[in-house]
Amino acid sequence: MIEITLLGTGSPVPDPNRAGPATLVRAGGQVLLVDCGRGVLQRAAAVGVGAAGLSALLLTHLHSDHIGDLGDLLITRWISTFAPDPAPLPIIGPPGTAETVEATLQAFRHDIGYRIAHHADLDVPPAVQVHEHTDGPVWDRDGVSIRVAPTDHRPVAPTIGFRIEYGGASVVLAGDTVPCATLDGLAAGADALVHTVIRKDIVANIAQQRLQDICDYHSSVQEAAATAARAGVGTLVMTHYVPALVPGQEEQWRALAAGEFGGRIELGDDLHRVEVNGRP
Numbered sequence: 001m002i003e004i005t006l007l008g009t010g011s012p013v014p015d016p017n018r019a020g021p022a023t024l025v026r027a028g029g030q031v032l033l034v035d036c037g038r039g040v041l042q043r044a045a046a047v048g049v050g051a052a053g054l055s056a057l058l059l060t061h062l063h064s065d066h067i068g069d070l071g072d073l074l075i076t077r078w079i080s081t082f083a084p085d086p087a088p089l090p091i092i093g094p095p096g097t098a099e100t101v102e103a104t105l106q107a108f109r110h111d112i113g114y115r116i117a118h119h120a121d122l123d124v125p126p127a128v129q130v131h132e133h134t135d136g137p138v139w140d141r142d143g144v145s146i147r148v149a150p151t152d153h154r155p156v157a158p159t160i161g162f163r164i165e166y167g168g169a170s171v172v173l174a175g176d177t178v179p180c181a182t183l184d185g186l187a188a189g190a191d192a193l194v195h196t197v198i199r200k201d202i203v204a205n206i207a208q209q210r211l212q213d214i215c216d217y218h219s220s221v222q223e224a225a226a227t228a229a230r231a232g233v234g235t236l237v238m239t240h241y242v243p244a245l246v247p248g249q250e251e252q253w254r255a256l257a258a259g260e261f262g263g264r265i266e267l268g269d270d271l272h273r274v275e276v277n278g279r280p
């Protein structure tokens with residue numbers, strides 16, 4: 001069984017009830033964090049996961065809403081890991097990830113210096129191990145395997161989706177993307193697909209060009225559902241709601257997806273949890 005927890009279902013727009021994009025995937029004792037938007041560690045704490053307990057950080061792309069709390073995550077993991085010589089945090093993302101991580105550590109260099117000076121048992125900066133990929137297998141550890149494929153969020157490029165497999169179950173995390181053949185391939189036959197959704201029927205009618213612009217590089221609810229249907233997945237998990245999903249409107253969003261996809265549809269608030277089992 002693979003367990004998905006929507007840690008943050010928000011978007012770049014600050015929302016009192018929704019943290020920024022982040023999804024926790026637990027498989028075989030491994031704790032994988034996909035994207036690290038605003039408030040991610042607060043939400044992770046709510047399900048008993050600390051920065052020190054992460055097995056790896058997976059980044060779909062380098063948009064601010066998906067990496068907003070990268071600095072908090074790196075520093076908090078560093079200062080809350082008490083084992084001597086801790087293993088570096090594996091970070092898997094598209095090209096550009098290493099530069100972003102380096103620059104983030106550079107931005108916190110004063111903090112890192114203060115703490116090394118103050119704590120006798122902290123003598124090296126946060127240890128990370130960044131792997132940049134756009135396609136193919138990226139992880140194979142204790143029965144958990146991960147592969148990535150390119151998505152299409154242009155002009156944001158490169159961007160990637162992740163497919164995590166464990167014990168006969170498989171979960172695909174699409175991130176932000178329009179429908180594309182490479183995502184269809186990555187998601188083919190998966191048990192669950194976690195996908196960003198945009199209500200283009202609402203956003204396209206807002207009299208503000210900068211908001212209308214977001215429609216051309218995201219999938220609508222219907223498009224995400226159609227991707228799930230083409231790929232033959234068992235469950236569609238919708239997240240990253242734009243505009244924010246308003247309590248009481250869940251069935252409206254669900255109906256839009258159900259028009260394209262006949263499987264199980266999950267949506268909800270931060271900390272919504274979905275259990276995924278392999279299908280016979």
Ligand SMILES: [Zn+2]
Pocket residue numbers: 061063153156176
């Ligand atoms: Zn994005």
Ligand SMILES: [Zn+2]
Pocket residue numbers: 011012021063065066176240
């Ligand atoms: Zn986004």
